[in-house]
Amino acid sequence: MVYEATATAPVNIACIKYWGKRDTKLILPTNSSLSVTLDQDHLRSTTTSRADASFEDGDRLWLNGKEESIKEGGRLWTCIKELRGWRKAEEDKNAELPKLAALNLRIASYNNFPTAAGLASSASGLAALVASLAGLYELPQSPSELSRIARQGSGSACRSLFGGFVAWREGKEADGSDSLAEEVASREHWPEMQALICVVSDAKKGTSSTAGMQHTVETSPLLQERLRVVPKRMDDISAAIKARDFDAFARLTMADSNQFHAVCLDTAPPIFYLNDVSRAIIGLVEELNRAHLAKTGHLLAAYTFDAGPNAVIYAPEANMPTIVAAVNRFFPQAEAFPDPFKVGTAAALPEGFSEGVIRIGGWEKGAVKSLIHTRVGDGPRRLGPEESLLGPDGIPKTLA
Amino acid sequence: MVYEATATAPVNIACIKYWGKRDTKLILPTNSSLSVTLDQDHLRSTTTSRADASFEDGDRLWLNGKEESIKEGGRLWTCIKELRGWRKAEEDKNAELPKLAALNLRIASYNNFPTAAGLASSASGLAALVASLAGLYELPQSPSELSRIARQGSGSACRSLFGGFVAWREGKEADGSDSLAEEVASREHWPEMQALICVVSDAKKGTSSTAGMQHTVETSPLLQERLRVVPKRMDDISAAIKARDFDAFARLTMADSNQFHAVCLDTAPPIFYLNDVSRAIIGLVEELNRAHLAKTGHLLAAYTFDAGPNAVIYAPEANMPTIVAAVNRFFPQAEAFPDPFKVGTAAALPEGFSEGVIRIGGWEKGAVKSLIHTRVGDGPRRLGPEESLLGPDGIPKTLA
Incomplete structure (x- = not known):
């Protein structure tokens, strides 16, 4: 059994801009912002996450084929830790679930647009990471709840968890629990x-x-x-x-x-x-x-x-x-x-x-x-196993 | 007897910027500003004003050899009217004064720097105009009082009536009587x-x-x-x-x-x-x-x-x-x-x-x-008759 999920997430471009944090660690903004999600048919980040007992060298992540270190306390580390914690909570509630939270991860991410295009690849990339881990872990959390995690990876990533027209509410709580994204209108509302x-x-x-x-x-x-x-x-x-x-x-x-x-x-x-x-x-x-x-x-x-x-x-x-x-x-x-x-x-x-x-x-x-x-486009998409970015050995296919 | 005065005035460049009027007619600013007056040895406007009974075609003005119309109610017209009014008041107080206020004017102005240099030639130009008319009319008003008139010609011109470091106080009065320039420090205070x-x-x-x-x-x-x-x-x-x-x-x-x-x-x-x-x-x-x-x-x-x-x-x-x-x-x-x-x-x-x-x-x-x-430079300078820009016929020498 391969425990794996592949997801894509869109780029978003803000109309009301995010600029300034009131908390740099939790990535809490000084003001709310609003963006339009762009169509993943054209611009997208794709991420595959796999958990496997054979992975013995900790969590590993490749971005566009280049391995990135997951620094303890860093943004990627925080996102993974939070989502794994949610998985663990599910496993604790339901003993029949496979114990994925205890397994190391291999994650591969790929942007279909050049970094040189100057688009905010960290937003779509972090959103795809969160979407693929949420798929792998079969998390019950809503996109807004997931957006809180994506926000801690890269502020504006929280807006890439929705399609259409998306608000990131600045929130008031010191712990950031109410600083999350929500849909203002779907793409179908204004598809032109x-x-x-x-x-x-x-x-x-x-x-x-x-x-x-x-x-x-x-x-x-x-x-x-x-x-x-x-x-x-x-x-x-x-x-x-x-x-x-x-x-x-x-x-x-x-x-x-x-x-x-x-x-x-x-x-x-x-x-x-x-x-x-x-x-x-x-x-x-x-x-x-x-x-x-x-x-x-x-x-x-x-x-x-x-x-x-x-x-x-x-x-x-x-x-x-x-x-x-x-x-x-x-x-x-x-x-x-x-x-x-x-x-x-x-x-x-x-x-x-x-x-x-x-x-x-x-x-x-x-x-x-x-x-x-x-x-204007839709929110993150779950792809089938044939779209996996990881080979059978848990290494990105592009490196095989 | 030729009634004439020639004066130069300096360029000023603001450190605290003037941007916005609360009264566009009186040129009252939305905020105070402060500038450094630059040395007239290098950059200056020179203006000659002459009053003569032989001038029968109204007031006339040439800027860099090109005649400019003095539109009734316009900025130049306002400056000339105000200064002539002050002259008239002096003549009314002292019957021995020649009746210059009743005479038409010929005014020639010249900038020693190209307009293309993008320097605020209107500031030095209006200040030179006011200084030359104040000289011609032998007005007793102080530079700050004169700056109120220059302000109505071109807002930042009021600051060119002083050398050194100059504040234009925004003022509070609706009639603009307290919106004027004053010296903060002389050039000698900080000549470096x-x-x-x-x-x-x-x-x-x-x-x-x-x-x-x-x-x-x-x-x-x-x-x-x-x-x-x-x-x-x-x-x-x-x-x-x-x-x-x-x-x-x-x-x-x-x-x-x-x-x-x-x-x-x-x-x-x-x-x-x-x-x-x-x-x-x-x-x-x-x-x-x-x-x-x-x-x-x-x-x-x-x-x-x-x-x-x-x-x-x-x-x-x-x-x-x-x-x-x-x-x-x-x-x-x-x-x-x-x-x-x-x-x-x-x-x-x-x-x-x-x-x-x-x-x-x-x-x-x-x-x-x-x-x-x-x-940093000094304020307006009065020049001798040999520096006059007007020929004996009351036409700019450069056009003779």
């Missing part, structure tokens, strides 16, 4: 929501988000006002999602991205994630919106930027041809853009669009390195 | 304070400060916190200046520049003035400071950025060789840098300086277009 990820090169490695956010907490006077602003934004964007009100969703998403980068700049020393290409993408989306609003009374798109220069542009499916065409026009791609939705790049710019806001003549090829077109 | 202006190219014209600051007032939630933060910063930087405490001065100056750009970014749509070269200059100064602090316990320099990509780096005279050399090394100049202080570019980087923070290999020539090395 799509995303275009613009991967932007940057010559210089930015500040890590773990270090950066604590510098902001320690030194930014403006963060205090942000903490007063976010609760209403959470309410407002939840209402916008429930009403499928893209204009309100877009305004809040763009304002919160900009405010997040503003508190980074208000940090001492200042933290910069946006570069000139990021600024130009913002300028492009703002001008697309200005022209579209003048003509239709509605916004076309919403940009958001995490702790890096890459843009994620959210828009309803119907608006994507215009956005894809505009981005391709001003940020020419070295190769044809492989679009699973095949919207093409021929759509016209909106009437009244003023090119003056973008750098004259557009940017050189490579300023935006690549584009990924995806949409 | 120098400045290196790094002129940075930008492909795109930024948002005008007049429009930009009102967008911030209307849309930035974070501005509210900034308004709570500034009063203590004003007190702290005044104390730092009085104590000649460069470390405190530098920390406050850099923090306030960053906070000003943060509230610009928190504006909807966001306003960007810093570009990738600006960011790199910040990175360079932060790393120079980190290394210097580790070795000496003191900071080396302070950067500040107005509403554009140009850096102004403040530092004590003794630190300038290191700064000038570092800037020249990472931002090579197309031509040798004409430095009135002749500090040279041979100084070594501080021990422990890590080049990794700057883009590998530095920037191409032209990223920093030019450098201006100057120092």
Whole structure:
């Protein structure tokens, strides 16, 4: 009997940003946040967890084929310990269960997107780890309860335990028991929501988000006002999602991205994630919106930027041809853009669009390195044993 | 008898930034600000004002040889009207005074630095206008009283009526009578304070400060916190200046520049003035400071950025060789840098300086277009008639 489970988990990109911890050990945030889960058909982390009596060298873990150490007291260690504890509690209640909690683990994880894409692979990766262990251990806990564990692995990972539109409630308890994720709306509620990820090169490695956010907490006077602003934004964007009100969703998403980068700049020393290409993408989306609003009374798109220069542009499916065409026009791609939705790049710019806001003549090829077109997606998926990442010897298949 | 006066006024660069008006007509700011006046030996606006009975076509004004219209109710018109009113009051008190208030004016103004340098020419220009008219009219008002008039021409112009270190007190009165500039310390108090202006190219014209600051007032939630933060910063930087405490001065100056750009970014749509070269200059100064602090316990320099990509780096005279050399090394100049202080570019980087923070290999020539090395300076100067910008016919000499 092989005790094993394989699961995938999605990437999520926040509209209301997480930036700052009130407890760095438990990963308790200074404010609630809200994200859109992206489709695992396009972007996913896959993790296989296996427990076996033959594993005699402790727990071992490979990420993209490279073994990572599981440091005692570290984030991975904490997640594994917590889930194993829950398994043990089940075994104690039901003597018929196999004693998996006592067995060592082998875990293999794989991201289907390059780390260089600058997507938050730690979020999908930790969520896939938690989902696969929850599957292996047949845990009865709900996704929200599991999200508490994922949160301790990587804060925003808790949001990747749900599909659709997901809130991470900051919680009030000192032990973090109420700091967890929950679904605000499913993907089926607003399936037209799509995303275009613009991967932007940057010559210089930015500040890590773990270090950066604590510098902001320690030194930014403006963060205090942000903490007063976010609760209403959470309410407002939840209402916008429930009403499928893209204009309100877009305004809040763009304002919160900009405010997040503003508190980074208000940090001492200042933290910069946006570069000139990021600024130009913002300028492009703002001008697309200005022209579209003048003509239709509605916004076309919403940009958001995490702790890096890459843009994620959210828009309803119907608006994507215009956005894809505009981005391709001003940020020419070295190769044809492989679009699973095949919207093409021929759509016209909106009437009244003023090119003056973008750098004259557009940017050189490579300023935006690549584009990924995806949409709102579902939560973690359990895969069959044929999808296992581990070989019969408990070593990743890619290393066999 | 020719009734005429010629005056020069200096550029000032704020350490605590002015950004936002509570009254756009009277130019009353949402917060107090503080600047360093730069030396008129290097950067200045010169203005000649003449009143003559032969001028029959109303008041006329030329700026850098180009005639500007003086629109009724406009900023120039307001300044001239107010100063003429003060002259009239003097004439009413003293019948022996020539009746200059009844005469039309010819005014010529000239900046000795290119507009493309991105320095706030409106501040020095309006201050020179006020100083020359105050000279022509022989007004008894103090520089602080005159600063109320200059403020209505261009907010930050009020600070150019003083040398040294200058505060613009926001004031409380609705009529703006207490919103004026005053000296915090003279240039003689801290004559070692120098400045290196790094002129940075930008492909795109930024948002005008007049429009930009009102967008911030209307849309930035974070501005509210900034308004709570500034009063203590004003007190702290005044104390730092009085104590000649460069470390405190530098920390406050850099923090306030960053906070000003943060509230610009928190504006909807966001306003960007810093570009990738600006960011790199910040990175360079932060790393120079980190290394210097580790070795000496003191900071080396302070950067500040107005509403554009140009850096102004403040530092004590003794630190300038290191700064000038570092800037020249990472931002090579197309031509040798004409430095009135002749500090040279041979100084070594501080021990422990890590080049990794700057883009590998530095920037191409032209990223920093030019450098201006100057120092703290005095207030407006009255020049002799031989310096007049107007010919005998009342037309600028440059047009004759």
